[in-house]
Amino acid sequence: MTVYESDLPGVGKKHEIDLPDGSQLVVVTHNEGRREVFLRESPESDSEKLFELPDRLARQIGTIMEGAYFQPVKSQNIETLLGGDTLLEWVEVDDDSPIVGQTLGESDLRAETGASVVAIERGDDVIPSPGADTTIEAGDTLVVVGTRANCEEFEARVTGA
Amino acid sequence: MAAGLFELGQVFAVLAIAGAVALRVGLSVIPLYVIGGMLSGPFVAGRFGLAHVPNSELLTILAEVGIVLLLFFLGLEFSLDRLLAARSRITRAGVVDAAINLPLGIAIGLALGWSIVEALLLGGIVYISSSAIITKTLIDLGWIANDEADPILGTLVFEDLFIAIYLAVVTSLVLGGADAGIAGLGRSLAIAFGFLGALLLAVQYGTAFFSRVLDVSDSESFVLRILGVVVPVAGFALSIGVSEAVAAFFVGMGFSTSGHRERIERQLTSVRDVFAAVFFFWIGVGTDPRLLVGVAVPLAAAVLLTTPAKVLSGYLGGRVYDLTEHRALRVGIGLVPRGEFSLVIAALAAGGSTTVMQETIPALAVGYVLVMSVLGTLLMQRSDAVEGVLGRFFSFGTDV
Numbered sequence: 060m061t062v063y064e065s066d067l068p069g070v071g072k073k074h075e076i077d078l079p080d081g082s083q084l085v086v087v088t089h090n091e092g093r094r095e096v097f098l099r100e101s102p103e104s105d106s107e108k109l110f111e112l113p114d115r116l117a118r119q120i121g122t123i124m125e126g127a128y129f130q131p132v133k134s135q136n137i138e139t140l141l142g143g144d145t146l147l148e149w150v151e152v153d154d155d156s157p158i159v160g161q162t163l164g165e166s167d168l169r170a171e172t173g174a175s176v177v178a179i180e181r182g183d184d185v186i187p188s189p190g191a192d193t194t195i196e197a198g199d200t201l202v203v204v205g206t207r208a209n210c211e212e213f214e215a216r217v218t219g220a
Numbered sequence: 221m222a223a224g225l226f227e228l229g230q231v232f233a234v235l236a237i238a239g240a241v242a243l244r245v246g247l248s249v250i251p252l253y254v255i256g257g258m259l260s261g262p263f264v265a266g267r268f269g270l271a272h273v274p275n276s277e278l279l280t281i282l283a284e285v286g287i288v289l290l291l292f293f294l295g296l297e298f299s300l301d302r303l304l305a306a307r308s309r310i311t312r313a314g315v316v317d318a319a320i321n322l323p324l325g326i327a328i329g330l331a332l333g334w335s336i337v338e339a340l341l342l343g344g345i346v347y348i349s350s351s352a353i354i355t356k357t358l359i360d361l362g363w364i365a366n367d368e369a370d371p372i373l374g375t376l377v378f379e380d381l382f383i384a385i386y387l388a389v390v391t392s393l394v395l396g397g398a399d400a401g402i403a404g405l406g407r408s409l410a411i412a413f414g415f416l417g418a419l420l421l422a423v424q425y426g427t428a429f430f431s432r433v434l435d436v437s438d439s440e441s442f443v444l445r446i447l448g449v450v451v452p453v454a455g456f457a458l459s460i461g462v463s464e465a466v467a468a469f470f471v472g473m474g475f476s477t478s479g480h481r482e483r484i485e486r487q488l489t490s491v492r493d494v495f496a497a498v499f500f501f502w503i504g505v506g507t508d509p510r511l512l513v514g515v516a517v518p519l520a521a522a523v524l525l526t527t528p529a530k531v532l533s534g535y536l537g538g539r540v541y542d543l544t545e546h547r548a549l550r551v552g553i554g555l556v557p558r559g560e561f562s563l564v565i566a567a568l569a570a571g572g573s574t575t576v577m578q579e580t581i582p583a584l585a586v587g588y589v590l591v592m593s594v595l596g597t598l599l600m601q602r603s604d605a606v607e608g609v610l611g612r613f614f615s616f617g618t619d620v
Binding site: 068070087 | 297298351355358359362364365366369370373374376377482485486489544
């Protein structure tokens with residue numbers, strides 16, 4: 060990815076980002092903070108304005124894009140195929156999940172669903188190979204290994220559906 | 221006291237209405253502020269016996285602050301490093317621009333039978349494009365994200381530097397011309413360059429001072445400290461016959477290296493805009509529409525000659541930046557609007573000693589700016605149509 064930066068005297072700065080399809084994204088940052096975002100279909104065409112944002116909103120949306128609040132690789136919808144029919148899956152534990160407050164042993168998840176918890180992500184920490192006495196808390200992300208059917212069963216148990 | 225406050229109230233009311241009209245019709249505010257001033261001044265409202273805004277000392281001083289802040293911002297946004305970083309292209313585009321438009325204006329002045337100083341004033345008026353109108357229109361049209369923005373803004377940077385030197389010289393020629401003689405002129409030039417040289421040294425080596433002055437979190441103190449430096453320095457410059465505008469430009473340059481540039485722009489833009497609006501209004505108040513009629517012929521000549529010249533010089537400047545013909549033409553069209561700096565030169569001319577300087581040049585400049593600010597914006601908005609028309613005369617737009 061190539062980013063070109065140039066000064067716009069009296070206006071602010073311009074960043075041009077080459078996109079994979081040959082078009083360019085142009086971000087004009089005004090001195091007073093406003094951001095304007097343009098798309099240029101090809102290097103020769105005129106820039107079409109997509110949207111503009113005030114400074115504060117631009118920063119917030121920027122941190123969302125950066126993944127500060129939510130990393131898609133940890134999403135419960137993202138799964139990694141380990142080979143055969145075995146998946147590695149990330150499952151979030153919501154506040155209203157029936158397993159909140161139980162230990163892994165009490166929840167009996169492995170016996171019931173066939174999928175096992177190989178790690179728990181809790182905030183910035185990761186608990187690798189959690190034991191049967193590890194308590195599950197709301198907000199945890201369980202890293203689970205099992206067959207596709209096991210994982211679907213597991214997810215259903217965690218969400219209480 | 222009460223009357224003065226009411227007059228000032230009228231000024232702001234008229235400016236507010238003029239601004240609303242500008243928004244509605246999609247034009248720059250500058251011509252509408254000038255017209256607002258003209259209509260509510262002694263020459264129109266006054267002649268009809270209506271309550272009018274006199275050309276008072278108060279208004280003149282507020283307008284003067286407008287000039288100072290306009291040039292202060294120019295200095296603030298002017299970066300020598302930026303100019304040096306792209307110097308070959310900016311300089312080539314800028315030199316083409318100056319070499320075509322300035323001599324053309326001087327030639328028009330000489331053809332009108334004016335003196336060399338008077339012709340030089342006209343040269344500056346038709347040469348300098350309007351940063352305010354052009355930058356705003358670039359943003360409105362979205363050209364700011366296109367390649368033509370670079371040569372346009374680059375040329376404006378060159379013009380800014382050129383106009384600082386130009387104003388320093390021409391102020392001495394106009395104000396020093398009164399006591400006549402080469403000796404008098406030499407003395408006023410020596411004072412100008414002595415003072416400005418000292419100011420430039422202070423700017424160059426005073427970064428620590430400028431940073432310390434602004435090291436305050438309270439925004440009220442921040443704004444007051446800036447005004448407390450730039451306005452007295454500019455006022456002192458004027459009191460010894462040196463261009464207050466150039467002094468303000470240099471102070472702006474000094475503040476730009478203080479590390480507070482963005483904050484200054486954020487907090488002082490509205491202050492500058494208020495005083496600049498009063499400046500445009502004041503220009504209108506001092507303009508007699510009958511004088512405008514009197515300069516109709518030279519005005520028409522100036523518009524008809526300098527518009528194509530600016531388009532041509534801008535086109536060549538765009539080609540220096542390796543733009544296609546299509547985009548280079550937009551650079552030319554984009555540099556057509558004239559505005560605030562032409563009027564600053566006109567205000568300077570009005571302080572001169574001859575009738576041409578006191579009456580003809582200001583009237584011509586006002587008429588010229590009214591036409592060129594509107595014409596320039598319209599040409600930019602309809603650049604595709606302009607290109608179509610030009611394409612019929614030249615083999616244009618082959619490599620879009």
